[in-house]
Amino acid sequence: MERIPILKMGRYLLVTVQVDMHDRLAMTLQDDLTNQIVEHKARAVLIDISTLEIVDSFIGRMLANIAAMSRVLDAMTVVVGMQPSVAITLVELGLSLKGVYTALNVEKGMEFLTTSLSGEDGADAGNTG
Amino acid sequence: MPVIRDELMQVRASDDIVRVRQMVRALAVELGFGLVDQTKIVTAASELARNTLDYGLGGTTLVEVLEENSRIGLRITFEDNGPGIADINLAMTDGYTSGGGLGLGLSGAKRLSNEFTIESRVGEGTRIAITRWKGR
Numbered sequence: 001m002e003r004i005p006i007l008k009m010g011r012y013l014l015v016t017v018q019v020d021m022h023d024r025l026a027m028t029l030q031d032d033l034t035n036q037i038v039e040h041k042a043r044a045v046l047i048d049i050s051t052l053e054i055v056d057s058f059i060g061r062m063l064a065n066i067a068a069m070s071r072v073l074d075a076m077t078v079v080v081g082m083q084p085s086v087a088i089t090l091v092e093l094g095l096s097l098k099g100v101y102t103a104l105n106v107e108k109g110m111e112f113l114t115t116s117l118s119g120e121d122g123a124d125a126g127n128t129g
Numbered sequence: 130m131p132v133i134r135d136e137l138m139q140v141r142a143s144d145d146i147v148r149v150r151q152m153v154r155a156l157a158v159e160l161g162f163g164l165v166d167q168t169k170i171v172t173a174a175s176e177l178a179r180n181t182l183d184y185g186l187g188g189t190t191l192v193e194v195l196e197e198n199s200r201i202g203l204r205i206t207f208e209d210n211g212p213g214i215a216d217i218n219l220a221m222t223d224g225y226t227s228g229g230g231l232g233l234g235l236s237g238a239k240r241l242s243n244e245f246t247i248e249s250r251v252g253e254g255t256r257i258a259i260t261r262w263k264g265r
Contacts, residue, residue, distance in 0.1 A: 020150060023143040023179070054150065054168055056175040057233045085168040093172060093237035094223055 004029045006036055011043040012113065018051050026062045033066055037073045043120070044113040045070050048106055050081030060095040067100040076116060077101065080109035132204075134194040140181045140207075149178040149190050153205060156192060160201050162263050170203055170261040173241040176234040177207045177257055183228055185209025185255055195260065202243075202262040207255075214249040221247075 002025055007014040013036055015029065033045060045066065049055065055063070067077040078101040082090075090097070103109035136156075138149055153174045157167040174190070181188040188209030195202040214220045221239070226232035235257075239245040242259035249255040 020147050022147045053154065054172045054175060056172050056179075057231045057237060058175075058179060061231055083168075085165045088165055089168045089172045089241065092169065092240050093176070094233040094240070095231070095237075 001028070003032065006032055008036070008040050008042070011041065011117075012110075013037065013040065013042045013045045014048070015045070016048040016051070020053070021059060023058055026059055030062050030066055030069070034069050034073070037070055037075045043075050043117055045075055045077040046106065046109050046113065047077065047079045048081050048109075049079060049086075050083065050105070052083070052086065055082070055086050055090050055095075057093060057095060060090060060093075060097060063100055064097060071099075076113060078103055078109045078112055080104065080106050130195050130197050132193045133196050136192045138190045138192070139187075140178050140190055140209075141187045143182065146175060146178045146182065149192075150175050152192055153203065156194065156203060160194065160203065160263055162203075162261075166261060166263065169241040170205070170259075173238040173259055173261075174205050176238045177205070177259065179230075180234050180257075181207045181209050183230070184214075185211035187211075188254070200262055200264075202260050204244075204258060204260040206258040210254040213251040213253055213255055214247075215251050217247055217249060 004015060004017060004025065013033065036042065063079055070077045080103045103112050136152060138152060139145060140149065150171050154167060154171045157170055178190055186209065188207065191206040193204045195204050219225055221235050223236045224232040238259060243262050244260040247257045
């Protein structure tokens with residue numbers, strides 16, 4: 001079955017969505033991420049959507065679901081790299097991704113997560129402790 | 130209104146939604162739509178194709194290139210023979226859904242289009258058409 005790869009880096013999970021996701025693939029990603037948060041005791045999930053050309057209500061709902069599920073599993077989610085045209089369209093569509101942290105790019109997203117998790121033992125990226 | 134080109138696609142499975150998006154994107158690029166306009170029409174098409182599949186139990190998507198008074202447009206018509214919509218005003222309300230969605234599909238697709246028409250008969254089906262004109 002087709003899957004979007006999830007990379008583990010320390011206590012972070014990194015996902016780069018690089019395909020035009022069909023709905024089933026989006027659902028699979030949601031399930032896989034939820035399972036891997038628990039399996040790896042991940043504290044944060046970073047989802048890079050810089051190559052996504054659209055975010056419709058289905059994908060928007062998936063992002064919001066991932067953020068909500070990771071929150072109840074004691075992990076944070078940040079969505080990074082949204083293209084300006086996608087942001088304009090998303091808001092006009094009526095989605096504001098409430099409750100989803102966003103950052104302009106991967107670097108800013110990692111900074112945000114590191115800052116947010118600082119002070120916690122072993123929360124830094126690269127620390128597998 | 131003169132139609133200078135058209136493509137008919139079946140919408141029977143979730144992969145077909147991706148195909149509709151790709152077809153609309155390809156035509157919008159070819160016609161020289163700006164990036165924001167491309168994104169809006171592709172997103173609207175994705176919402177409505179999913180509605181055709183989820184609520185209309187499958188159907189067709191017709192993509193047409195229009196030329197009127199030297200302006201160019203894309204019209205996309207979604208047709209199904211599903212259960213139809215009993216209360217169109219209710220269905221057009223932000224946040225209303227009869228399924229498991231967010232209830233933004235119809236209202237959102239309308240906001241993302243320059244023109245929007247919807248016809249539906251209970252027990253017969255639904256036809257929704259959206260048009261986006263280039264550079265407006």
